[in-house]
Amino acid sequence: MRGAINHEMGLPVLRLRSISNSVILVLLAWSLLIVNDCSAFPSPDRQSQRLLGTQAQSPAILFRDKPFTPGHRDPYDHRLDSVGQDLEPLPFRNGNGATFQGPRNRDRERQNPDLVRPPSTDHGNMANMRWSFADSHIRIEEGGWTRQTTIRELPTSKQLAGVNMRLEKGVIRELHWHTEAEWAYILSGKLRVTALDTEGGSFMDDLEEGDLWYFPAGHPHSLQGLSPNGTEFLLIFDDGGFSEESTFILTDWLARTPKSVLSENFGLAPEIFDRIPKSEKYIFQGSLPSDIKKERPPGFKKSKYQFTHKMLEQEPLRTAGGEVRITDSTNFPVSKTVAAAHLRINPGAIREMHWHPNADEWSYFKKGRARVTIFAAEGTARTFDYVAGDVGIVPQNMGHFIENLSEEEPLEVLEIFRSDKFQDFSLFQWLGETPRRMVADHLFASDKEAADTFLKQIQSAEKEPIKGKFSTEA
Template identity: 35%
Template sequence: MPSSNRRTLLGAAAVGASGLVSFEHIAEAAQEAAANDHGKPGEGGFGRQAVQLPAGAKVAYHDPKDVAAMPDFRFSLDGNVPKITSGGWAKEATVHQFPISKGIAGVHMFLNPGASRELHWHAIAAEWAFVISGRCQTMVLEPSGASEINNYMPGDLWYFQKGHGHSIQTIGNEPCHFILSFDNGAFSEHGTFSITDWMDVTPKDMLAKEFGVPRDIFDAFPKGETYIQAGPVIPVSDAMDAPWPRESTHKFRLLQDRRAVRDFEGGQFYLATIEEFPASKTMSGGIMVMKPGEMRKLHWNVNANEWHYYLKGKGQVAMFGSGGRGKVAEFSPGDVAYIPMGFGHAIRNTGTEDLEMVQTWDNPLFEEIDLDRWIAASPRYLLQNNFAGVSPDNIGKLKQG
């Protein structure tokens, strides 16, 4: 994607001594359950009153009686009920809990030291991840038989294709937090194909034949899915690292790779598309930091849905859905937002500290158009026609803005 087509923003970065975003606060922010009452479903919307059309008149795309209807696009991921097992927990936001999110599902996962998210695969979705805090290791196997083992730190990304077998395990003495995003809103992390579940329901004589061992050794295997299994701590020094044997590694060091940095006046955005992260074949993603009072300008996504997880600060998103429909929602740490492809929107920092959010798109090379650039590229006489009643001087100010 050309740099001129990248996400533009106005804001300020929280930059550490190394020149990279500091994540010391993230673990605390991620643990805050978003228990605030954000209003009843449907509140916060705005829309023009429907106008009764003459008999036989037709309006494309929208029923004029429904112009004020706008779906909720905020969901409290960290306020959702977790799935808890011996080694940690996971909270999810799928289309079943968050109906607007048809294209992308998300998960906040926590692994205790020594715990592992067991070997598993996803039948209907690829997985994109951002590490918030702690360290972990992943293992992935593709159909060709090639495999990779990688170690991760805060700010790193991974991506696994749909159907590829993989696992996640904490390394070191600290727990590990990460955000997962999937390119299918119907995908549930609680319904994956897990190795313990599979082996438990498979006849022991088949397992014995598969591995060439006596059937009775499977008597001691777990009964049912372990999901996130507790275990002894793996020291970082003992965690083997076996990188992919070619360039398309499943690991990307988002906060360390200068190719991902987008410097803007007062802010930074770290973005990995397929150009920077070739393994990420169906998704793009990164982290945006915005200064108090600043705004990501009005724009729309041409070829992708957009998903946010709020790490720090307070934000506001205004969304436009055509047909006179619009809605504004407030966001705090632990909340997620979903912007359908083509819907106009803007993001503003309404708090007193930097706003930080993880963002993903379900396209490896997403495209967008900014409102101010659209106006600047349009002839004055066209704008004068579209905005009938606005003075030429004010039209000129819009074009120069």
């Protein structure tokens, strides 16, 4: 009776040459399941097969259809996409827990299943590392808006602060400068930037989705929306205590300066300034710009610095699980205090276990859904779930991964750091470069077979930032 085992339907059914034998075996399997209470031992799903290999043929312990129930068992803490699978998270784990009886925010719970039912490996008292721009206050202006995530919204965001801004066509974020450096990524639409360097050189450029700019602290600049459908972008400042309200703005300064001083400064009669704005304009509808060459003022002196960069036009590092683009001072020289990586993680794939030795990671989730577990030493670990528009923090040197929860949708993430260089350490590479005996002594002292399998897997010792979807299927 030769055949192949097929777990697709949840039962180990043999494809046999004899139809009668097949029927007999199926009936026998069903009778055994009834005797042994199949509700306690459901058959393995594809995920557990991938992780357990041949072990997955033994009695399984995972419900795929009812994961948040008292009878559910999952000692391996598989990922669950409660949004994509339309599941209602409840605090049941491996036989423990109970239902909710009080008021609930079901939408928030579905976005954060690992807060409702944390993995069994979570432990300790770790601060919150997640914030959503959806929870940030929005300042609404003429033709645009702005909202921010700083240390006030997310206390763990100590090194960087983020601002999400939107400008309609022709709308200007007025001439201004900051105490902090400004790094930005265009999320959608087109934008014009202008700036002045410390040597009197002028800079102008038109940007689109995936492009960056960086203005060092104190450098005056402006932004204007060009896209018919508006322009939205993410601003990053190299101080978690930054506030968009503390910007140095042209109109605000002139409104707070005596007209007699303006007269002397510009060599004009004071009445010329009678009708200037009495307070800051901040974001306002401007006239539509023309071609950059026509916009250049008389005596235009081009800056020798390149304040913009086309990140998505970089040739990516392609891995089995997605693509990585890194932009820091090595390929964007002006960006001395902010480094970043753009990750595209394929469905079911994972940003490998790693840590950053030189800066906290400030992550912006642009698309998809993710699970991140942060290891903080001292037996402490905590898992967070993220959706598009969320911000995540991983403090410097804390181990973590980023897992795409979806089996269908790619995950896009920006990893951003207050540093001139992007640096990380790969757990896979570290163990592969460590003497084999020492690795075995650490992890598999009592299991030689597992040690041999593990050491063979890591022998390449090559970093692979995004791991492909693991499978033991033929």
